[in-house]
Amino acid sequence: MTDYNFAYLDEQTKRMIRRAILKGLAVPGYQVPFASREMPMPYGWGTGGVQVSAAVMTARDVFKVIDQGADDTTNAVSIRRFFERTAGVATTEATSAASVIQTRHRIPEEPLSEDQILVYQVPIPEPLRFLEPSEVETRKMHSLEDYGLMHVKLYEDISAHGAIATAYAYPVKVEGRYVMDPSPIPKFDNPKMEMSAIQLFGAGREQRIYALPPYTQVVSLDFDDYPFEASKADHACGLCGATESYLDELIVDDAGNRMFMCSDTDYCEGRRRAGHVGAQGVPLEQEGAA
Amino acid sequence: MTQDNPLLQVEGLSKFYGHRIGCADVGFDLYPGEVMGIVGESGSGKSTLLNCLAGHLPPDQGRVMFDTRADGMRDTVTMSEPERRMLGRTDWAFVHQHARDGLRMNVSAGGNVGERLMAVGARHYGDIRGTAIDWLDRVEIAEDRIDDRPRQFSGGMQQRLQIARNLVTGPRLVFMDEPTGGLDVSVQARLLDLLRGLVREMGLSAIIVTHDLAVVRLLAHRLMVMKDGYVVETGLTDQVLDDPQHGYTQLLVSSVLQV
Numbered sequence: 001m002t003d004y005n006f007a008y009l010d011e012q013t014k015r016m017i018r019r020a021i022l023k024g025l026a027v028p029g030y031q032v033p034f035a036s037r038e039m040p041m042p043y044g045w046g047t048g049g050v051q052v053s054a055a056v057m058t059a060r061d062v063f064k065v066i067d068q069g070a071d072d073t074t075n076a077v078s079i080r081r082f083f084e085r086t087a088g089v090a091t092t093e094a095t096s097a098a099s100v101i102q103t104r105h106r107i108p109e110e111p112l113s114e115d116q117i118l119v120y121q122v123p124i125p126e127p128l129r130f131l132e133p134s135e136v137e138t139r140k141m142h143s144l145e146d147y148g149l150m151h152v153k154l155y156e157d158i159s160a161h162g163a164i165a166t167a168y169a170y171p172v173k174v175e176g177r178y179v180m181d182p183s184p185i186p187k188f189d190n191p192k193m194e195m196s197a198i199q200l201f202g203a204g205r206e207q208r209i210y211a212l213p214p215y216t217q218v219v220s221l222d223f224d225d226y227p228f229e230a231s232k233a234d235h236a237c238g239l240c241g242a243t244e245s246y247l248d249e250l251i252v253d254d255a256g257n258r259m260f261m262c263s264d265t266d267y268c269e270g271r272r273r274a275g276h277v278g279a280q281g282v283p284l285e286q287e288g289a290a
Numbered sequence: 291m292t293q294d295n296p297l298l299q300v301e302g303l304s305k306f307y308g309h310r311i312g313c314a315d316v317g318f319d320l321y322p323g324e325v326m327g328i329v330g331e332s333g334s335g336k337s338t339l340l341n342c343l344a345g346h347l348p349p350d351q352g353r354v355m356f357d358t359r360a361d362g363m364r365d366t367v368t369m370s371e372p373e374r375r376m377l378g379r380t381d382w383a384f385v386h387q388h389a390r391d392g393l394r395m396n397v398s399a400g401g402n403v404g405e406r407l408m409a410v411g412a413r414h415y416g417d418i419r420g421t422a423i424d425w426l427d428r429v430e431i432a433e434d435r436i437d438d439r440p441r442q443f444s445g446g447m448q449q450r451l452q453i454a455r456n457l458v459t460g461p462r463l464v465f466m467d468e469p470t471g472g473l474d475v476s477v478q479a480r481l482l483d484l485l486r487g488l489v490r491e492m493g494l495s496a497i498i499v500t501h502d503l504a505v506v507r508l509l510a511h512r513l514m515v516m517k518d519g520y521v522v523e524t525g526l527t528d529q530v531l532d533d534p535q536h537g538y539t540q541l542l543v544s545s546v547l548q549v
Binding site for chain 2: 226
């Protein structure tokens, strides 16, 4: 591990990223350009999040990575091992034990605290991108607070689908000023963004960092007669019986039978350890036997 | 038309492209409810002038005073960009020659009409849609086309949609750049009819740039003839067209093909 500088990136690069993070925290929701580096993983695999994590990480941190809420998917495992090797930091799967959590597409179910940092991997940081292809124009729109177009997208949703069909990457307005893409988290997670932890967003390919300081006001855009709704599948978790958590839908056999289960694996396991059993689940200790 | 204060006052407006002249030393007053035509051959600076007036191009010299609702006469050239954009989606409207420049082609007709409303803060879907339906009706587009994309529309319909999209916020001044260009004559006639009706009904002031003398004869009260960036003749439309004084205007008027 001594072959690498602590957390892979050299110290100059980390300083550059920290400056971008500080600027992002000072202007919540504003996309700060930064000189994104080549990372030893392809774009789209969290290069932005990894660079932000590397810049904020200290040797005493405990690191957790989730991908769609799960600790055990390829993306999560490889990034966790990357920092185990290059920084030698302790890692965990327990949300409450982690001090830095890197995430792709979810916010943990368990509320985060003031001493934690949540790092998002962001594919496309510009919420106006698919409406306005020119970067010059979108930056002008942000600086002039010219956001009428954002509601045109929601209008189109309602006229085509009868409801706001945007289910993830649902645009938000930060502190009454910047419209921000919350990364592709389900809109179920949007209300959780007003939290006590620091939230940092890194987009590697697009070379942008933005941030939300703790307790920042984050409002999901909507219409008066079509208010924002934090929706989820209308089921309980098959394994732990939770009714308040965001669920994944799985097809479990060739007959097409389905099962809903918590997307946050740590949360689900915690509940099962505490003795909750869902309709299709077995108590945790019998799992190997069954 | 006989009100005291002009809506728009232009003084000494010039725009240069390097050493070449875009338009030079243009000045005029436009009163509420008045429609002014700007004619001239291509390259005469009429589009440059229109873009300078509408705030799309920064002029090099001169003032463009507009009678704003809040603060009275303001110079739109020195106004801040957010203020100018606000004017651009409330009191001003701009109708492009090509509808695809003025429309969002991948957004439904209703969304196109609603955009300006949402940009000025409308947040009630039902109201926005109701207004959009009302406006589609006024420009003779059937209500059941509201969720269709503009690319499914004919050229004339696209142009009418563009007009609806622009007029929905009740502007007081409309800039039009060759609004009937590229349309066949029967469609042109209907569009002109529609424009004439709307201008009268809403008491709009308008500046229409065109090379089609028939269009200005029909719509414009006053006429400005441009050549090589300069205004060579101004006057009442009928007066200029029936008794042209400047050599170029005489050429222009005599060049119109008779059917």
